[in-house]
Amino acid sequence: MSASFLDAKEEEKELTLQEEITEYIYHHVQDSHDFSLFSTKDKETGKKKYYGFPLPVILIDDGVKFFMSSKLDHGKNVVNASGKYYKLYHGKIYETNSEGYISYDEEGIVTNAMPLDMSITKSVFSILLISVLMFWLFTSLAKSYKQNNQIASGIGRFFEPIVLLIRDEIAIPSIGEHHYKKYMSFLLTLFFFIWFLNLLGLSPLGVNVTGNIAVTFGLALITFLITNLTANKTYWKHIFWMPGVPVWLKPLLAPIELLGVFIKPFSLMIRLYANILAGHIVLYSLIGLIFIFKNLVGSSLSLVLVFFISIIEVLVALLQAYIFTLLSALYFGFAVQEDDH
Amino acid sequence: MEKLISEFSSGLFFWQTLIFVTLIFLLRKFAWKPILDTINEREKSIRDSLNSAKEAKKEMESLQAENKKILQEARSESDAMINQAKQSGKELVEKAKSDARLEAENILVQARTSIENEKRSAMNEIKNQVADLSIDIASKVLEQELDDDKNHQDYINKLLKEKKFD
Numbered sequence: 001m002s003a004s005f006l007d008a009k010e011e012e013k014e015l016t017l018q019e020e021i022t023e024y025i026y027h028h029v030q031d032s033h034d035f036s037l038f039s040t041k042d043k044e045t046g047k048k049k050y051y052g053f054p055l056p057v058i059l060i061d062d063g064v065k066f067f068m069s070s071k072l073d074h075g076k077n078v079v080n081a082s083g084k085y086y087k088l089y090h091g092k093i094y095e096t097n098s099e100g101y102i103s104y105d106e107e108g109i110v111t112n113a114m115p116l117d118m119s120i121t122k123s124v125f126s127i128l129l130i131s132v133l134m135f136w137l138f139t140s141l142a143k144s145y146k147q148n149n150q151i152a153s154g155i156g157r158f159f160e161p162i163v164l165l166i167r168d169e170i171a172i173p174s175i176g177e178h179h180y181k182k183y184m185s186f187l188l189t190l191f192f193f194i195w196f197l198n199l200l201g202l203s204p205l206g207v208n209v210t211g212n213i214a215v216t217f218g219l220a221l222i223t224f225l226i227t228n229l230t231a232n233k234t235y236w237k238h239i240f241w242m243p244g245v246p247v248w249l250k251p252l253l254a255p256i257e258l259l260g261v262f263i264k265p266f267s268l269m270i271r272l273y274a275n276i277l278a279g280h281i282v283l284y285s286l287i288g289l290i291f292i293f294k295n296l297v298g299s300s301l302s303l304v305l306v307f308f309i310s311i312i313e314v315l316v317a318l319l320q321a322y323i324f325t326l327l328s329a330l331y332f333g334f335a336v337q338e339d340d341h
Numbered sequence: 342m343e344k345l346i347s348e349f350s351s352g353l354f355f356w357q358t359l360i361f362v363t364l365i366f367l368l369r370k371f372a373w374k375p376i377l378d379t380i381n382e383r384e385k386s387i388r389d390s391l392n393s394a395k396e397a398k399k400e401m402e403s404l405q406a407e408n409k410k411i412l413q414e415a416r417s418e419s420d421a422m423i424n425q426a427k428q429s430g431k432e433l434v435e436k437a438k439s440d441a442r443l444e445a446e447n448i449l450v451q452a453r454t455s456i457e458n459e460k461r462s463a464m465n466e467i468k469n470q471v472a473d474l475s476i477d478i479a480s481k482v483l484e485q486e487l488d489d490d491k492n493h494q495d496y497i498n499k500l501l502k503e504k505k506f507d
Contacts, residue, residue, distance in 0.1 A: 116351065121350075121352070145375065163380070219357075219361070221358070
């Protein structure tokens with residue numbers, strides 16, 4: 001990824017460099033249709049060359065259209081898929097004419113029709129990768145118990161205490177001894193899923209999965225559904241007819257409580273998204289600063305900053321996974337609490 | 342907010358939710374359930390082992406105390422037995438001594454008595470003999486009375502000499 005910064009150094013004007021860095025950061029935090037690892041720019045022609053591998057594009061537009069993202073050629077090519085023409089423009093696929101014409105309205109917003117994009121993007125690919133990794137990791141932990149007389153062996157020794165931590169520090173205190181078992185599968189999967197994807201985001205692969213609103217929305221939606229579908233009478237009573245307050249206050253509290261049902265998962269969604277996205281932007285801006293300073297003092301100072309922010313981001317990766325899991329567990333706890341107070 | 346909505350990728354949302362939910366169910370069956378079951382089982386066995394170890398320790402302690410008690414009892418009993426044996430030994434010796442003394446005294450008394458008897462019988466015999474002798478002598482003297490005094494005297498002397506308590 002640093003290759004594009006290196007060739008960016010060749011640019012004459014600082015403004016262009018700043019613009020390029022801004023665009024680069026924007027591009028990085030977005031999802032992408034192909035898995036590019038880095039890109040170089042030809043000095044003479046000024047053309048960008050991408051290194052990476054293409055991913056399948058799946059479009060639903062009068063039937064399913066399927067082709068590899070290499071055909072789109074980073075927006076430079078118009079793809080003809082069974083009679084329709086598609087073009088990649090700023091990370092999104094639009095339906096165009098055979099020339100690849102993009103039309104705008106007065107505010108500069110693209111007016112072209114958009115097909116339903118179900119592509120296996122870089123983020124989907126990363127999610128698949130992490131899912132396979134998790135499946136392998138935890139089934140091997142489960143197997144190692146059988147082979148090694150109930151004692152974890154190998155990498156499982158590292159993850160077993162974390163599984164225990166989630167059970168003993170998150171699930172049991174938040175949900176309670178009686179009900180925590182049915183939520184354990186979700187909480188454990190959730191924690192490791194977010195944590196691993198956060199860490200993958202910090203790797204030089206440069207994916208930004210948990211900093212994508214669609215991903216955090218999906219996770220928060222599942223928490224929301226589980227909370228409300230497993231909720232008992234006490235939970236609904238606390239929402240619509242709050243016990244222990246004067247009668248005239250009860251109808252006033254109901255809409256607030258009902259709003260809270262939606263605000264809780266919404267805050268989960270925004271918290272994870274904003275933290276990871278902000279972390280990525282700060283980190284990449286500081287890396288960009290190295291190339292803007294172009295002198296020993298400023299650049300090395302930026303390098304030190306990058307180093308420390310990276311360490312903080314590793315901590316944030318764990319912390320955000322922990323917070324998401326803990327709050328989900330707390331909401332489940334509200335849903336199943338007994339009427340004993 | 343508008344930007345957030347416009348950037349929302351329904352494709353990514355679909356795949357992520359599908360993969361995530363599938364992952365939850367797969368992991369539940371193949372990983373979380375066996376892992377949590379094993380951990381629970383292990384915790385239970387650790388708890389049980391600790392409890393049984395504690396119990397065994399308690400039992401051993403009580404056993405030890407009992408052993409100590411038995412040992413003490415045995416020791417005091419043996420002490421008593423030894424003392425008794427000593428006592429009875431001493432008594433036996435005392436008794437033997439006194440018996441011996443008594444016996445010796447008896448023997449002595451008996452001896453003395455028999456000596457006395459012997460002596461008495463001897464004396465009696467002497468007395469008898471003296472009497473016989475006297476009678477004998479007297480008869481002899483009487484026979485020799487006609488002789489002179491000198492002869493008389495000699496004769497008596499001679500007789501005495503002959504009958505010198507033979």
